[in-house]
Amino acid sequence: MTRAELQVFELWGNANCYAVLMKIEQIELREIRMEMKHAFETSFGVTKERRIILVAVSSGGITGYGEVSCNETPGYSYETTETAWHILKDFIAPTVLGQVLEQPADYQALVKPLRGHPFAKAGLELAIWDWFAKAANAPLWKxxxxxxxxxxxxxxxxxxxxxxxxxxxxxxxxxxxxxxxxxxxxxxxxxxxxxxxxxxxxxxxxxxxxxxxxxxxxxxxxxxxxxxxxxxxxxxxxxxxxxxxxxxxxxxxxxxxxxxxxxxxxxxxxxxxxxxxxxxxxxxxxxxxxxxxxxxxxxxxxxxxxxxxxxxxxxxxxxxxxxxxxxxxxxxxxxxxxxxxxxxxxxxxxxxxxxxxxxxxxxxxxxxxxxxxxxxxxxxxxxxxxxx
Ligand SMILES: [Mg+2]
Missing domain, CATH: 3.20.20.120 (Enolase-like C-terminal domain)
Known part of the structure; x- marks a missing residue:
């Protein structure tokens, strides 16, 4: 689906407010490692380097970006960078690829059967919100x-x-x-x-x-x-x-x-x-x-x-x-x-x-x-x- 083929509807007579359908055409998972300027210590451990999964989702020539922000170790929550990669790769991406969303909330309905793992789910969810805001030509905060x-x-x-x-x-x-x-x-x-x-x-x-x-x-x-x-x-x-x-x-x-x-x-x-x-x-x-x-x-x-x-x-x-x-x-x-x-x-x-x-x-x-x-x-x- 190209951008020109996106179904765009003008709503409520407001020229700045569009409803856009998103077909999830491509998903990219990318792990990056970032060295922290200063080590950070909590009651459950010391962090010197972050392992972060960047999630990109593309449709109609627009790409949205999200991030999986759980820790490397199961200290803050049971999720780790490694479990999030597994859940995204083996369950979330295959579940949502090719699906059509009318609104960002539709994603949560698709992944609802997958229990738990909120950090993994959020990685792609954030990318989808970024995509919808970009498709509406609006800053995400607005x-x-x-x-x-x-x-x-x-x-x-x-x-x-x-x-x-x-x-x-x-x-x-x-x-x-x-x-x-x-x-x-x-x-x-x-x-x-x-x-x-x-x-x-x-x-x-x-x-x-x-x-x-x-x-x-x-x-x-x-x-x-x-x-x-x-x-x-x-x-x-x-x-x-x-x-x-x-x-x-x-x-x-x-x-x-x-x-x-x-x-x-x-x-x-x-x-x-x-x-x-x-x-x-x-x-x-x-x-x-x-x-x-x-x-x-x-x-x-x-x-x-x-x-x-x-x-x-x-x-x-x-x-x-x-x-x-x-x-x-x-x-x-x-x-x-x-x-x-x-x-x-x-x-x-x-x-x-x-x-x-x-x-x-x-x-x-x-x-x-x-x-x-x-x-x-x-x-x-x-x-x-x-x-x-
Ligand atoms: Mg706290």
Missing amino acids: YIGGTKTELPVGLSVGIKKSPEALAEFVLEQQALGYQRIKLKIGRGRDLAYVAAARAALGEGMNLTVDANSDYTLEDTAMLKELDQYKLQYIEQPLENDDIIDHGTLAKSLSTPLCLDEPIHSASDVRRALQMGAAKVINLKIGRVGGHLEAHKIAAYCQANSVALWCGGMLESGVGRAHNVALQTLAAFNMASDTAPSARYWHEDIIEPEIIMENGITRPLEGIGIGVKLKHDLISKLTTRVLGF
Whole structure:
């Protein structure tokens, strides 16, 4: 199908709004390896190099791009770069190739019989949204109904070797303009670190912690001590698939809890609210299978006065551009983890790179995700390619 053969309908008398059919003609999976500028440590490990799957989908002369952003190891979730490659290659691509989509949401209906693996599913889903926005000649953020044009940027800070080293580091970062600093903490690397960071930053700075599930209810007394540091929230202190114990813990703390790992859908947010388990949600587009569910979660949070922000998975510029578009939805009301490209990479694979000015990043105005891919650089970083 050529671009000229695309069925284009003018809707509602609005010349800028078209419905376009997408026949999935080609899919490309490409693994790239990107060395990080600085190693990043969480409670489950250290990341020095990212293995990222770029997904390209083509139809009618238009190509959309997405990214699989899960980790290399099953630390954050059960998915890894390797499992995502397997699921995309052996199940998702054969299921959707040749299918015709009237809208991006049709993709989710096609892959619904494939249980789990949201990061793998999101890789192609993001590419399909980019394609539809490009076909509509619109920036993705406008295509999804975004309205915000100033997006506050927060920084996620990995575990440092000592409280003193952390204090020095966060002070440097505060000076760069970040509007919120989140400290990764872990068992035995918590209170002294948070105390040092709070003392260095002062009371006025938005400060949070993320434990990535390193504690249990038996640690309630220690977690309660965190109340004194006036944190904006405590993120995912308990088990990665738990909502009930978080509801119990929340009753003992004055600091709000934020859930990350166990939230895969708007229904999960509803259940978390019913349990009193969270007042804040960290939304990661890969963890929830893509834009469609992310938009449902955003709408649910907005309707129920739940605070919302967008987390990061150490994405390349492609995933980061999707995150920027997502945050333009009105539901996002806390600083998100979309730090500039230069914070993580010697050179990002997109142009223009994601930048931050005065603690703000802005939506990308080009069509689709709003960036061009640096194909020469991507070729050099590529370790394997598979076309369908
Ligand atoms: Mg987290």
